[in-house]
Every structure is written in structure tokens, then in C-alpha cells.
Amino acid sequence: MKSLLKLFVIVILVSVVFYGKPAAAQSSTTTEAKNEAEQNKWQEALKIYAGPHIADLVNKSEKVPVENNEIVFKGTVVFIDNKGFQSVPTCSEKTVIEGQRQLMRIIFEAIENNGGFVHQQMGDCVIAIFGWNQSADHAENAMTCYKQVKKELADFNKKYMAAGIPEIRLATSMDCGNIVTLISGTPNRQYCSFLGLPTQTAASLQADCCESEHSIMVSHRIHAAVSEGLQKELVEVAKRFETGEIEPLPVYTLP
Numbered sequence: 001m002k003s004l005l006k007l008f009v010i011v012i013l014v015s016v017v018f019y020g021k022p023a024a025a026q027s028s029t030t031t032e033a034k035n036e037a038e039q040n041k042w043q044e045a046l047k048i049y050a051g052p053h054i055a056d057l058v059n060k061s062e063k064v065p066v067e068n069n070e071i072v073f074k075g076t077v078v079f080i081d082n083k084g085f086q087s088v089p090t091c092s093e094k095t096v097i098e099g100q101r102q103l104m105r106i107i108f109e110a111i112e113n114n115g116g117f118v119h120q121q122m123g124d125c126v127i128a129i130f131g132w133n134q135s136a137d138h139a140e141n142a143m144t145c146y147k148q149v150k151k152e153l154a155d156f157n158k159k160y161m162a163a164g165i166p167e168i169r170l171a172t173s174m175d176c177g178n179i180v181t182l183i184s185g186t187p188n189r190q191y192c193s194f195l196g197l198p199t200q201t202a203a204s205l206q207a208d209c210c211e212s213e214h215s216i217m218v219s220h221r222i223h224a225a226v227s228e229g230l231q232k233e234l235v236e237v238a239k240r241f242e243t244g245e246i247e248p249l250p251v252y253t254l255p
Helices: 002-019 023-050 052-061 093-113 138-161 197-210 220-225 228-233
Strands: 070-083 116-122 125-130 169-186 189-195 216-219 235-240 249-253
Touching: 070 093, 070 138, 070 197, 093 116, 093 125, 093 138, 116 138, 125 138, 138 169, 138 220, 169 197, 169 220, 197 216, 197 235, 216 220, 220 249
Parallel strands: 169 216
Antiparallel strands: 070 125, 070 169, 116 125, 169 189, 216 249, 235 249
């Protein structure tokens, strides 16, 4: 009888060790494992497309602290696109892919170095957010980011134009103000959107910039938010109507 009792106790202990997790805990563990597997697949795909260094920067960008489903903060929205890769190159496909990766690396690193983070990448266009970390210099940082990209683009063009890639020119736009952060989706798959006037204005200016000879177009709010020295560098190039305004407002560029 005692030997049977010992055997019963051993069976119970083994069951607890290997199968004793509550159903809710098992379900939670399974969900976490699925989420981790899905995230790993996404990261691997990004590494293949953009390269491991860019994938690492994006992963860092996703770790922005969000306390509620909706947060409003003062920041700057930046659209950085390029004019050039749409033209027909005279080089190999491998060289084009290498050039695109290098250009994205230049843009991503400039954003990271100046306190911004990458929100989205849509083809050749990158959308970045500055000010999420409560920095009061978000507009100034965004402009510094643009200057860094433009400076490094000169060396990029020197190298890749010799390889057969057409000259790459920037098409950048930005606006600042109250940005609404909206978290939507499900607990297993969430999506972060940045809404508000800065996003709408930057997107509109981006379309104008792509059709113009300018490499950057910024709103009057950016002009007012940057330092006095940078204000003197900015040149008015157009006026445009905005929602709720009865008079057109100035748009600026850097020569």
C-alpha cells in the first residue's frame, strides 16, 4: 500500500512539473510565443529588404513609451522622400538595391541621431516623428536631421552616379504642433497612428515639394519654432491655404 502511495505522489509531482500550469497561464504563454514568432518573421523580412542595421534602428523606434490609447504631445512630423530612383538606372539590379539600402541607412541614422524615430516607411518615403520624448527642440532637431541627410547625400551621389544610378535629390516636408497618438488594434496586434494638423500639412507639403525644384518645404509653424539663426536661413517660396484659415500662409525652404 505504501509503495502504491509513493508511486501516486511521484505521478502527481511529475504532472505538476510538466503539465501543472493553469489553463490561463498556458494560453498566455501560447499567445506570447505566437506574438514573438510573428515579430521574428517581420524582423527577418525587414533585414532582407533594408539590411540588418536599419532593422535594428526600427526595432529601437518601436520601443516608444505609450501610457494610454491616446496621447497628445507637441512635436514635428517629417516626410523624407527622394527624387531619382524612379528614373531608369543604367546599372545592375544589385547596385540599385545596394544604393537604396545605403540611402535608407543615411536617412534612418540621421533621424536616430537627432532624437526622432521612424514611424513608417512607404517605398522610398520615410515618415519620422520628433518630440515624442518631450524635447522642446523638436522642430530644430528635425531641420538638423534634414541638413545631415542632405550633406551625406552629396557623397552618396558622387559614388552611385558613377555606378549608373541617377542623381538622387531630396523631397522633404515638415510641420509641427499638437500630434495625437492613437493606439488601435487588438492586444495581440497593435498599430500606432500619429494624427492631427502636422501630419496633414506635412503630407500636403510633401506632394508640393515632389513637384517643385525644392528639396524641402516647411510650414510657417516650423519657421516660428526654430532658432533665430535658422529662421534667417529659411526663404519664403509660396503661400497656401490651410484648414480654418481665411488668408494663405507662407511656406519656406532652405536654399
